[in-house]
Amino acid sequence: MSATPLPAPGTWIRGITIRQPWAACILAGKDVENRPAPWSWRGWLLLHAGQATERAPMRDPLVATAIRGRARHTRAVIGVARLTDCHQDAAGTAPCSRWAQPGVHHLVLADVQELALPIPWLHGQLGPWRPPQELVDQVLLQLPHQGGTS
Numbered sequence: 001m002s003a004t005p006l007p008a009p010g011t012w013i014r015g016i017t018i019r020q021p022w023a024a025c026i027l028a029g030k031d032v033e034n035r036p037a038p039w040s041w042r043g044w045l046l047l048h049a050g051q052a053t054e055r056a057p058m059r060d061p062l063v064a065t066a067i068r069g070r071a072r073h074t075r076a077v078i079g080v081a082r083l084t085d086c087h088q089d090a091a092g093t094a095p096c097s098r099w100a101q102p103g104v105h106h107l108v109l110a111d112v113q114e115l116a117l118p119i120p121w122l123h124g125q126l127g128p129w130r131p132p133q134e135l136v137d138q139v140l141l142q143l144p145h146q147g148g149t150s
Contacts, residue, residue: 015046015131016083016107017124020072021058023049025099027079027114028066032097032106039086039107041128046139047079047112048124062098076118077139081109115142 018026018033026033026047051074057063085108089095100106119138123129 013044013046013131013136014041014128015048015077015124015135016128017048017050017126019050020053020074021063021067022054023047023078024070024072025063025066026081026109026112028070029112030066030099031109032099033109034099034101034104035086035107035126036104037127038088038105039083039128042083042085045081045083045109045128046077046131046135047081048077048121049073049075049118050124051075071118073118075120075122077115077121077135078118079112079114080139080143081112084108084110113143115139117142 016033022030022033049072053072053074058067086105087096087108088105089100089102095102096106096108119135121135
């Protein structure tokens, strides 16, 4: 029985590197990622926890509540999400999310799925990056099968 192969990783999925504790917050329900520049990419993202951890945000009650009891892995792919939009809130309007910071672009995330086993990955960057097929294959092994039977 043959399966339909997925398109090459560079055409349907990207990676995003996020510092802790923000990466853990996304797994806990943070629905926007704040970035200084807009992204044109829409589609699936590997959520990569970068090497750096920002300590100051952990004193914010919203962040502290979200990360309580959660592992804060670094240098690993920890989940996937679908990027559905990128925008800036108009001046004088309410933020699109309680996680949205003013004056920056908001990457709107949906369908977030945490990986049971983080996949060590030492490479990443702040902008969208193209994951190699070997990394995508490791991630797909941990996601629920989409359609059909095994």
